Amino acid sequence: xxxxxxxxxxxxxxxxxxxxxxxxxxxxxxxxxxxxxxxxxxxxxxxxxxxxxxxxxxxxxxxxxxxxxxxxxxxxxxxxxxxxxxxxxxxxxxxxxxxxxxxxxxxxxxxxxxxxxxxxxxxxxxxxxxxxxxxxxxxxxxxxxxxxxxxxxxxxxxxxxxxxxxxxxxxxxxxxxxxxxxxxxxxxxxxxxxxxxxxxxxxxxxxxxxxxxxxxxxxxxxxxxxxxxxxxxxxxxxxxxxxxxxxxxxxxxxxxxxxxxxxxxxxxxxxxxxxxxxxxxxxxxxxxxxxxxxxxxxxxxxxxxxxxxxxxxxxxxxxxxxxx
Numbered sequence: 001x002x003x004x005x006x007x008x009x010x011x012x013x014x015x016x017x018x019x020x021x022x023x024x025x026x027x028x029x030x031x032x033x034x035x036x037x038x039x040x041x042x043x044x045x046x047x048x049x050x051x052x053x054x055x056x057x058x059x060x061x062x063x064x065x066x067x068x069x070x071x072x073x074x075x076x077x078x079x080x081x082x083x084x085x086x087x088x089x090x091x092x093x094x095x096x097x098x099x100x101x102x103x104x105x106x107x108x109x110x111x112x113x114x115x116x117x118x119x120x121x122x123x124x125x126x127x128x129x130x131x132x133x134x135x136x137x138x139x140x141x142x143x144x145x146x147x148x149x150x151x152x153x154x155x156x157x158x159x160x161x162x163x164x165x166x167x168x169x170x171x172x173x174x175x176x177x178x179x180x181x182x183x184x185x186x187x188x189x190x191x192x193x194x195x196x197x198x199x200x201x202x203x204x205x206x207x208x209x210x211x212x213x214x215x216x217x218x219x220x221x222x223x224x225x226x227x228x229x230x231x232x233x234x235x236x237x238x239x240x241x242x243x244x245x246x247x248x249x250x251x252x253x254x255x256x257x258x259x260x261x262x263x264x265x266x267x268x269x270x271x272x273x274x275x276x277x278x279x280x281x282x283x284x285x286x287x288x289x290x291x292x293x294x295x296x297x298x299x300x301x302x303x304x305x306x307x308x309x310x311x312x313x314x315x316x317x318x319x320x321x322x323x324x
Contacts, residue, residue, distance in 0.1 A: 036243025044229035085193035099174030122156035
């Protein structure tokens with residue numbers, strides 16, 4: 001056989017083999033089928049204040065509910081600040097209450113007794129003045145004695161007026177400006193207590209939503225700087241499918257359109273709704289999950305040992321794992 005005919009025969013065989021591989025995948029439904037992958041948006045939980053990690057209440061793979069405690073940092077200083085702020089607030093409130101109450105009951109009783117004695121003296125001096133005025137016309141008493149009686153009556157009346165005013169003042173409490181200053185001090189101490197309580201509360205963080213613990217980035221006893229993530233969560237609502245379509249298919253896909261998603265090995269497809277369309281074109285997807293390369297993907301599996309068995313193993317030992 002001539003070399004030219006032999007070359008044509010080999011080329012024809014190669015075309016037939018390539019067609020046998022490609023044609024089974026060219027079904028009518030494949031025109032609307034695109035390759036994609038599941039993407040997760042993680043929630044990094046941190047504390048705005050730094051400190052040593054004293055308690056880590058979750059581990060990787062745990063499922064947590066909203067409000068469930070995740071971790072706690074050292075908080076002795078913050079607890080002491082809260083206690084001090086509470087004492088300062090109680091002191092300021094006591095000072096305000098003291099101003100509002102006025103004099104003590106015993107002091108008010110003393111003023112009332114003095115007023116009663118002054119009123120008795122005024123009654124006596126008034127009666128004495130009346131008698132002397134009646135005798136003034138009979139030349140029994142002198143004019144000086146009458147003047148003395150009138151002066152004593154006026155002095156007793158002034159004493160009664162003074163004690164009456166003192167008793168009313170004692171019942172009023174502090175002056176208005178002093179009361180306002182005390183009220184401002186109470187408000188300031190209440191704000192200081194709220195700030196101290198906030199700082200104490202931030203040393204303990206809880207799950208913001210139902211989620212799976214994807215990772216923990218610190219161990220108990222380690223120091224954590226302010227705002228550094230400690231626990232990484234993946235709420236189910238933060239999972240999404242990301243796929244890539246050619247530009248001629250883009251107008252047919254609208255926001256709110258339903259799509260069907262089938263992971264490898266799943267018994268049924270999952271429904272999803274389009275919520276985002278990119279405004280920038282890409283020549284190739286950032287991650288290519290073609291049917292030819294999908295079988296080469298591998299996923300990490302972790303398994304733990306009993307304490308007695310783990311003590312007999314060393315890091316870096318090569319092992320074979322058989323699935324039961």
